[in-house]
Amino acid sequence: MSAYAVDVATLARKDVLLELRSRDTLPAMLLFVVSALVVFHFALPADASDRAEIGLFWIALVFTALLGLGRAFAAEREQGLLDGLVLAPVDRSAIWAAKVISVVVFLALAEAVALPAYALFFQPVGWELLAAVALADLGIASIGALLAAMAAASRSRELLLPVLFLPLAIPAVIGGVGASVAENPASFLGFLALYDAVFAILAWASFEYVVTE
Amino acid sequence: MTAAAGLLVGGIALALFWAPEDVDQGFSQKIFYIHVPVALTAYAFFGFGAWKAFRLLATRDSHYDLESYTAVHMGVIFGLLTLVTGSIWAKTSWGQWWSWGERQLVLFLIVFLFYSAYFMLRFSTDPGPRRERNSAVFALFGVALIPVSFLAVRIAGTILHPTVFTHDDGVAMPWQMFLAFCICLGGVLALAATFYRVELAGKRIDLSLKELREQLA
Amino acid sequence: MIRARDLEKRFGDKRVLLGLDLDVPEGEFLLVTGANGAGKTTLLRLLAGLTAPSAGELEVAADRGQIGFLAHEPLVYLELTALENLDLYGRLYRVPERRERSGMLLERFGLWEARNERAGTYSRGMLQRLALCRTFLHDPALLLLDEPFAALDDQGAALLRDELAGGRTVVVAAHDPARLATLATARLALA
Numbered sequence: 287m288s289a290y291a292v293d294v295a296t297l298a299r300k301d302v303l304l305e306l307r308s309r310d311t312l313p314a315m316l317l318f319v320v321s322a323l324v325v326f327h328f329a330l331p332a333d334a335s336d337r338a339e340i341g342l343f344w345i346a347l348v349f350t351a352l353l354g355l356g357r358a359f360a361a362e363r364e365q366g367l368l369d370g371l372v373l374a375p376v377d378r379s380a381i382w383a384a385k386v387i388s389v390v391v392f393l394a395l396a397e398a399v400a401l402p403a404y405a406l407f408f409q410p411v412g413w414e415l416l417a418a419v420a421l422a423d424l425g426i427a428s429i430g431a432l433l434a435a436m437a438a439a440s441r442s443r444e445l446l447l448p449v450l451f452l453p454l455a456i457p458a459v460i461g462g463v464g465a466s467v468a469e470n471p472a473s474f475l476g477f478l479a480l481y482d483a484v485f486a487i488l489a490w491a492s493f494e495y496v497v498t499e
Numbered sequence: 500m501t502a503a504a505g506l507l508v509g510g511i512a513l514a515l516f517w518a519p520e521d522v523d524q525g526f527s528q529k530i531f532y533i534h535v536p537v538a539l540t541a542y543a544f545f546g547f548g549a550w551k552a553f554r555l556l557a558t559r560d561s562h563y564d565l566e567s568y569t570a571v572h573m574g575v576i577f578g579l580l581t582l583v584t585g586s587i588w589a590k591t592s593w594g595q596w597w598s599w600g601e602r603q604l605v606l607f608l609i610v611f612l613f614y615s616a617y618f619m620l621r622f623s624t625d626p627g628p629r630r631e632r633n634s635a636v637f638a639l640f641g642v643a644l645i646p647v648s649f650l651a652v653r654i655a656g657t658i659l660h661p662t663v664f665t666h667d668d669g670v671a672m673p674w675q676m677f678l679a680f681c682i683c684l685g686g687v688l689a690l691a692a693t694f695y696r697v698e699l700a701g702k703r704i705d706l707s708l709k710e711l712r713e714q715l716a
Numbered sequence: 717m718i719r720a721r722d723l724e725k726r727f728g729d730k731r732v733l734l735g736l737d738l739d740v741p742e743g744e745f746l747l748v749t750g751a752n753g754a755g756k757t758t759l760l761r762l763l764a765g766l767t768a769p770s771a772g773e774l775e776v777a778a779d780r781g782q783i784g785f786l787a788h789e790p791l792v793y794l795e796l797t798a799l800e801n802l803d804l805y806g807r808l809y810r811v812p813e814r815r816e817r818s819g820m821l822l823e824r825f826g827l828w829e830a831r832n833e834r835a836g837t838y839s840r841g842m843l844q845r846l847a848l849c850r851t852f853l854h855d856p857a858l859l860l861l862d863e864p865f866a867a868l869d870d871q872g873a874a875l876l877r878d879e880l881a882g883g884r885t886v887v888v889a890a891h892d893p894a895r896l897a898t899l900a901t902a903r904l905a906l907a
Contacts (some may be wrong), residue, residue, distance in 0.1 A: 289810075296807045300793070307795040307834075361793060369766055370791035370850075374808040375781035429640075436633045440623040450620060450637070453613035454644060457651040464654060477654055481647055488643050492636040495556050499628040499768040559768075626728045628768055713729060 293376045297384030302391055304361055311357045312395060315350055319400040322346040323407055339408040340415070340466045344459050346400065347393075347419070348426070351455075352448050354392050355430040358385055363438040372497055382431050382493035386486075389427035397423075414475070418465035421478035422458045428486040429454050435496050457481050530591070532680055534584035536687035537577050538607060542645070544574030544691070545614060549642040552635035564631040565706070567638055569699045571617055573691060578611040602652050609648045613641050717742045717858060717885050718763060722772035725758050732758045736772070738904070740885065745899050748889045750906030756889035757788060759906070760860045763887060776858070778885075781809055784856030786864055790847035794836035798827055798846050801835060802853060809854035821849040825875055840867040845875075852879060859886040865895055 287295075305311050326342040362368040371381050397419055405411045430451060437447040461481060464474035548570030555563035585604045586596050599605060617637055624630040720738035724731070732755040740746050748756050761767045763776055764785045776783075792801045799818060806814030822828045825845040830838065835846060844867045851859070859880075865873055873895060880886060880899060888896060893903075 293808065296804065300796075300804055303800075304793060304795050361795070365791070365794065366787065366789040367791055367793065369785075369787060369789075370805070371808070372766065373764060373780060373783065373785055374805070375779065375810070376808050432636075436620070436637070439629045439633060440620065441625070442623040446619060446623050449616045453609055453616055454640065456609050457644075457647050460651040460655045473654060477650060480650070484643055484647055485640070488640060492556075492639065495632045495636055499632070499766070627726075709729065713726075713731060 290377055290380055293380040294383045294387070297371070297376075297381060298387040301384055301388035305357075305388065305392065308361075311354060312392060315354050315392065315396045316399045318353055319346055319350045319396050320403050322349065323400065323403055327407055336409055337467045341463055343400070343404050343408070343415075344422075344462050344466075347397070347422070347462075348452075348455050348459060350396050350400070351389075351393060351423075351426045351430060352451060354389060354396070355426075355434050355451065356444060356447055358389060358431060358434040359438045363443070368435075368438070368497060378494040378497055379490050381497065382435075382490060385431035385434070386424075386427045389431055390423050393423045393427065412466070414471040415466045417475055418462040418471070418478060421475060421482055422462045425458050425478065425482040425485055426455065428482065428489045432489040432493055432496060435493065439496075454485070530584055530588045532683045533687075534581065534588055535680070536684040537584060538581040538603070539684065540687050540691045541574045541577035541581050541607075542610075543688070544570045544577060544695075545610065545638075545641055545645070548574060549638045552638035555631060555635045556639075561628075561631060564634065565702050566699060567635060568621065569695060569702060571614055571638060571641075573695050573698060575611065575614050575618070577691065578607065578614065581607055582611060600656070602656060606645075606648050606652045609652070610641070610645055613644055617641070717744075717777045718887070719775045720773065723762065723769055723774055724771040725755070725762060725767070726770040733762075733906075740887065740902070742885050743883055743901075745880075745886045745896075745901045746888070746904060747893055747896055747900035747902070748887060748904045748906060749891065749893050750889075752891060754906040756891070756906055757862050760785070760787075760862050760887065760889055764860050778856075778858040781854065782857040784851040784854065784859045786847055786851045786859075786861040788862055790835075790843045790850075792835045792843065792846050792850060795834060797832050797834055798822060798838075798849070799831045801846065802849060805850050805853055811854045814853075817853060818849070821852060824879075825849055826871070841869055841872060844868055845872055848876060848879070857884060859884055859888075861886070861888045863890055864888060865890065865892075 323343070323346055326339075326346065330338060330342070359368065362371070368381075372378065401411050401416070401419070433447060433450045433454075437443040437450065440446050458478065458481060461474050461478035465471040465478065468474055548567045551563045551567035551570060554560070555567060582604070585601070585607070589598050589601060589604070590596050597604075617634065620637055621630060621634055624633060718738060718740035720736055723733055723736040723738065725733040736759070748759060750756050758767070762769055762774060764783055765776065765780065766785075792798075793804070796804070799822070802818035802822070803814065805811075806818055811817055819828070819831075822831050825848060827842060827845055827849065830842065835843065838846065844864075848864065851861070864876055868876065877895070877899070880896075888900075890896060893900070
């Protein structure tokens with residue numbers, strides 16, 4: 287395995303281990319997403335369409351992701367640990383890649399609870415929704431990992447991250463909802479793949495500049 | 500500045516009195532002569548800002564930070580104008596202040612939101628190399644967002660928000676309209692360039708003043 | 717190993733370092749003194765490459781893998797154990813035989829018994845010792861230490877002094893230089 291891949295693996299393992307140990311992010315995300323779905327049920331009038339319900343799932347996903355992303359660089363931020371990683375002789379983009387992996391892992395865990403809950407409360411889940419969720423997760427994690435590092439350098443980080451993130455999340459929501467409801471999900475899924483590719487490459491290339499001076 | 504203003508006024512006059520009225524929409528269509536140039540100028544500013552941002556990251560030269568910031572600033576101002584004129588156009592054409600089916604406007608809204616977030620980023624980060632670099636990277640994300648959102652809004656139209664109303668002007672424009680349009684476009688761009696230079700000079704002066712004060716202290 | 721000319725660092729309106737010239741040959745032990753806020757930490761961060769100068773030239777003839785930096789913060793993950801922390805940094809710095817080396821350092825700094833406990837349970841002194849283990853782990857050619865004696869008891873201080881007498885290039889920032897006066901080969905006082 288190349289040195290780069292080894293570094294990414296090392297850092298990703300560290301990130302996942304940290305989150306498992308801290309024991310607060312994951313349960314919070316799980317509870318949040320289920321509570322959100324319940325709130326949405328009450329927010330919808332009785333005759334709301336199936337398609338409206340799909341939309342609400344995606345909203346729940348985006349906001350759960352924001353919750354998780356807000357914690358993404360928490361340890362590094364609070365204890366100045368990002369310095370420790372930046373000092374090391376590793377490619378800075380490996381730090382980003384590792385974060386993306388850990389965010390995807392956590393999103394997947396949240397979805398493992400959210401999707402069954404959704405199927406229970408609202409309507410059955412099709413393969414298109416699963417594919418769309420998988421693709422959207424990648425894009426959200428790629429962008430979110432970079433923005434979380436950016437927001438970490440600012441004074442009002444809890445407020446800033448959602449503000450920076452939401453406009454960039456709009457195409458993902460369009461792609462995701464579209465794939466879930468359209469006759470032909472392929473074009474929306476293809477779009478999501480394009481979105482992922484464009485922003486992942488951009489985030490990978492620019493992460494170095496965000497964490498160094 | 501006078502030349503630019505003159506060009507713009509001339510263009511508007513031409514548009515209002517000389518160019519023929521649009522077959523479908525009548526006189527209200529005339530706002531297109533302001534709305535589209537302003538929109539194009541906003542996009543141009545965002546692109547220009549992203550270019551300067553790229554130069555900042557490539558050369559580490561702090562000068563580009565102010566240039567990039569000014570360009571985005573101007574872009575957001577013109578962006579606001581675009582949304583306002585677009586809204587007026589929507590109201591006069593279809594009787595509503597906003598239409599989600601109007602693809603160009605929706606795309607613009609997304610981009611506008613993004614670059615407004617740019618300001619939040621700048622305001623909440625302390626001045627220094629961090630802020631410069633973060634702003635630059637964010638500006639680059641913006642230009643990537645533009646084509647991606649364009650695609651997104653387009654495919655969204657097929658399923659989410661049907662494009663009920665269309666603006667037909669690009670296709671069959673009599674040459675008089677086109678000429679008037681071009682002159683207006685030129686005028687707006689010239690005016691925009693002047694605003695940019697003035698704003699940039701102002702920001703540079705502010706910065707020099709601060710540095711002078713620093714040195715005297 | 718280090719060369720600086722007219723080094724300047726500003727934070728917004730505040731100027732922390734101005735017109736600083738510095739020459740540190742290999743093997744030198746430079747002691748940087750000054751009151752709080754004089755710029756000692758800033759200087760070390762500049763040398764480590766964590767921040768860029770606002771003006772002037774700075775050359776450090778050591779790449780990232782050869783620099784050992786002790787910051788104000790211990791830079792260890794509180795949720796991980798001492799061993800896990802050193803394993804992480806050992807991998808990132810590609811330390812050969814990292815397990816043995818980690819063990820040796822932990823023992824030398826008296827942390828062997830606590831090696832499997834989360835760093836979050838450590839006292840301040842223990843954290844500082846762990847931070848020192850982290851700093852020395854990859855046997856760096858250039859050491860940059862910011863107030864290394866903070867929170868260390870006499871025993872810890874003695875261990876550190878032994879470790880420092882090795883012939884590496886060292887830059888230490890300390891507002892109270894008494895403990896290091898004998899080791900220092902050069903001094904820099906920041907105002």
